[in-house]
Every structure is written in C-alpha cells, then in structure tokens.
Amino acid sequence: MSERLITIREMCDEFDVTPRTLRFYESRELIFPLRRDMNRFYGRSDRARLKLILRGKRFGFSLEEIRQLLELYDPTERNVTQTRATIATAHDRLADMERQYDELATAILELRHQIAEGEKWLNSIQTDARQTA
Amino acid sequence: MSERLITIREMCDEFDVTPRTLRFYESRELIFPLRRDMNRFYGRSDRARLKLILRGKRFGFSLEEIRQLLELYDPTERNVTQTRATIATAHDRLADMERQYDELATAILELRHQIAEGEKWLNSIQTDARQTA
DNA sequence: GGCGAGGTTTACGTTCACGTAAGCCCCGAC
DNA sequence: GTCGGGGCTTACGTGAACGTAAACCTCGCC
Structure with a gap:
C-alpha cells in the first residue's frame, strides 16, 4: 500500500505543533516515527495517534494517561x-x-x-x- | 440570615483539597474568605466559587481562565x-x-x-x- | 506553665509539558 | 567552498499549580 510518509515539518504544519513537541511525545513513547538516517518520518498510524493525543489533552488527560489509552487503539x-x-x-x-x-x-x-x-x-x-x- | 462560616480545615474536608490549595487560590484572587484575627472563614459564596473552580479544572481550564469566568457569576x-x-x-x-x-x-x-x-x-x-x- | 493542635507567613522545591539555546551533521544552491 | 536551511541531540530554562519545610502565634488543656 506504500504508506505516505511525511517529514516532521509537514507533521507540525498539519497539526499545529512544534518539532520539540513531536520529539517530546516520542521520548515519552506516544508516537513512533520511522527513523531513516537520523531523520523522522511519520506515517498514517502516527497521524492517528497524534490526533488522539491532542484530543486527550483537550480533555485534561496527562500524557501518561493518554499513553495507556493509546495501547488500546494499537494492535501491536x-x-x-x-x-x-x-x-x-x-x-x-x-x-x-x-x-x-x-x-x-x-x-x-x-x-x-x-x-x-x-x-x-x-x-x-x-x-x-x-x-x- | 447569619451565614454559616466554616474554617479552612472544614473547607478542605468538604472539597478534598489542602490548605495550601485554598491559600493559593486566594492569592490568585479566586476566593475571598473572611479574615478575622489572622484566620480564614469561608462562607456560602466561597463554597460556590470553589465548586466552580474545581469543575473548571476538570475541564482543563487554567486558574486564570476560571478567574475570569468567576467574575461573571459574581455580581459585585x-x-x-x-x-x-x-x-x-x-x-x-x-x-x-x-x-x-x-x-x-x-x-x-x-x-x-x-x-x-x-x-x-x-x-x-x-x-x-x-x-x- | 508548658505543650500539642491548628492556624499563619515566607520561601524554596517539584512535576508536567514543553521552550530555547548550543553545537553538530548533511545537503543543495550560489 | 561556503553558506543557509533543515534536522538531530543534549541540556538548561520556564510557567502553572501546587508541595513542603521553617519559624511563628495562640488557644485550650492538664
């Protein structure tokens, strides 16, 4: 299916967040972009997860609570x-x-x-x- | 009508918060307990406001946003x-x-x-x- | 009269969710 | 070649919302 991968900048523009935020979420294991020679590439799954993360934040959930919820959405x-x-x-x-x-x-x-x-x-x-x- | 005033401890027990929290909200001008010889006494209005504060927090509002909203509920x-x-x-x-x-x-x-x-x-x-x- | 419980102020510490700055790599344009 | 742009890591800074500790006062009680 050749997943459409986007760069960190495109990701930031799409969801109105900073690179720092995406790297931070990654460090907290909320998203797992593909790493190719030191660079990050975000796929469909990352976009879906980020959407859920931002929504969870609006509901007042902590990143840790959100991380636990994401496990449910993710059949890995x-x-x-x-x-x-x-x-x-x-x-x-x-x-x-x-x-x-x-x-x-x-x-x-x-x-x-x-x-x-x-x-x-x-x-x-x-x-x-x-x-x- | 002889408003029923309660101490800081009773207030804490009723709403499950710490004295520090109540003093902090007071410093941020969210509640205005009566001060009698260095002690705080909370009335009906303070209880109503604290209820709204805690509710606002659950919705993810900041204390400053809540403070602005409280002005609306308060006809002073x-x-x-x-x-x-x-x-x-x-x-x-x-x-x-x-x-x-x-x-x-x-x-x-x-x-x-x-x-x-x-x-x-x-x-x-x-x-x-x-x-x- | 001492002392423990409960209140007070002042002030530094802490957690969360990032911001920001420094320093490094790599690539395409001039 | 160098130079700017973009990405990377590491690490210290920051604002919000309190926690926590120190030092004090005062009241009721034995």
Missing part, C-alpha cells in the same frame, strides 16, 4: 495480561469521560444562564441611561 | 466596560465547552468501540486456548 504485539490491564484502565477513563460529559452539559447550561443574566444587566444599564437622558 | 460592583469584556470571553469559553462536548461524545463512542474490540480479542484468545486443549 498484544500480551493477554497486558491487554487486560489496558482495558481495565480504559474502563476507568471511559467512566471519567462520561462523568465529564454530564458535568459539561450542566456547566454549559449554567454558563449560558449567567451570560444571559449579564447581558440582561447590561441592557438594564443602557435603558437607565436612556431614561435619565 | 460591576463596571459596564468590564462586564462587557467578561461576557465576551465567557462566550469564547462557552464555545470551547460546546466544542469539547461534541468531541467528548465522539471520543466516548470510539473508546467504547475500542474496549469492545479489545474484549472481543481477549475472548478469541480464550476460545483458542479451549480449542487447542
């Missing part, structure tokens, strides 16, 4: 006991995310309400100004 | 231009949260799928073991 040389552990922690993360989902719904409603209140207050001030004019 | 001496700015950034945060809400829904579905795949794989291994036995 699975060991049974290892996979069991991965799935167990994945269940925990899933529970976290479901809790966060509900909380987020509540927070969004409350924030909308507060914004509406604030705007109402601003309008009342405007009205006062017009009346006293 | 509002200035018009100030409130306008607060509401503007609140709209941004709201957009962030709505994006995150949608992303989270997708991520949850994908994670559930991956967990199911992992469990299916584990079962297939179990079956192989039985068959080869």
Whole structure:
C-alpha cells in the first residue's frame, strides 16, 4: 500500500505543533516515527495517534494517561495480561469521560444562564441611561 | 440570615483539597474568605466559587481562565466596560465547552468501540486456548 | 506553665509539558 | 567552498499549580 510518509515539518504544519513537541511525545513513547538516517518520518498510524493525543489533552488527560489509552487503539504485539490491564484502565477513563460529559452539559447550561443574566444587566444599564437622558 | 462560616480545615474536608490549595487560590484572587484575627472563614459564596473552580479544572481550564469566568457569576460592583469584556470571553469559553462536548461524545463512542474490540480479542484468545486443549 | 493542635507567613522545591539555546551533521544552491 | 536551511541531540530554562519545610502565634488543656 506504500504508506505516505511525511517529514516532521509537514507533521507540525498539519497539526499545529512544534518539532520539540513531536520529539517530546516520542521520548515519552506516544508516537513512533520511522527513523531513516537520523531523520523522522511519520506515517498514517502516527497521524492517528497524534490526533488522539491532542484530543486527550483537550480533555485534561496527562500524557501518561493518554499513553495507556493509546495501547488500546494499537494492535501491536498484544500480551493477554497486558491487554487486560489496558482495558481495565480504559474502563476507568471511559467512566471519567462520561462523568465529564454530564458535568459539561450542566456547566454549559449554567454558563449560558449567567451570560444571559449579564447581558440582561447590561441592557438594564443602557435603558437607565436612556431614561435619565 | 447569619451565614454559616466554616474554617479552612472544614473547607478542605468538604472539597478534598489542602490548605495550601485554598491559600493559593486566594492569592490568585479566586476566593475571598473572611479574615478575622489572622484566620480564614469561608462562607456560602466561597463554597460556590470553589465548586466552580474545581469543575473548571476538570475541564482543563487554567486558574486564570476560571478567574475570569468567576467574575461573571459574581455580581459585585460591576463596571459596564468590564462586564462587557467578561461576557465576551465567557462566550469564547462557552464555545470551547460546546466544542469539547461534541468531541467528548465522539471520543466516548470510539473508546467504547475500542474496549469492545479489545474484549472481543481477549475472548478469541480464550476460545483458542479451549480449542487447542 | 508548658505543650500539642491548628492556624499563619515566607520561601524554596517539584512535576508536567514543553521552550530555547548550543553545537553538530548533511545537503543543495550560489 | 561556503553558506543557509533543515534536522538531530543534549541540556538548561520556564510557567502553572501546587508541595513542603521553617519559624511563628495562640488557644485550650492538664
């Protein structure tokens, strides 16, 4: 299938990150670009993983938590006991995310309400100004 | 109404944080406990604010972003231009949260799928073991 | 009256997730 | 040939969000 490999710069442009960030993620074993004479080349899998990494970060997960989750998405040389552990922690993360989902719904409603209140207050001030004019 | 004031220790127990954390939030002007002869006493407002702070943190917001949001929830001496700015950034945060809400829904579905795949794989291994036995 | 528990300030230490700078290699252009 | 551009490693710096230690005060209690 001749995987389309891209350089670190193309990767950075595509995902809006710095080379330092990609090398850092690699050092933490979150991505595994192909190394050819000292240079890095990123394939489809690396792009998929980076996408998941950035998404995980937006949800407030640490890189270590994300690394554990990535093991689940990656069907490389699975060991049974290892996979069991991965799935167990994945269940925990899933529970976290479901809790966060509900909380987020509540927070969004409350924030909308507060914004509406604030705007109402601003309008009342405007009205006062017009009346006293 | 004789507001029920609680000590720093009670506050810590109620929200599972350390005294250091509460003092730190105070130094960053996120909460404003009453000071009586060198001691801190927390009221209803402080508890409400701390709840919002901890929730904001779970969503990945920085303390500074949270501080700005808190201004919206707090109707103390509002200035018009100030409130306008607060509401503007609140709209941004709201957009962030709505994006995150949608992303989270997708991520949850994908994670559930991956967990199911992992469990299916584990079962297939179990079956192989039985068959080869 | 001493002392332990709980509060306070000040200040340096720590972890995470990178930023930034120094120094080196290699390659294509001028 | 050299020179700039891009990539590499190594290593120290940084901001956020606290942890932790030192040194103090004060209150209730035996």
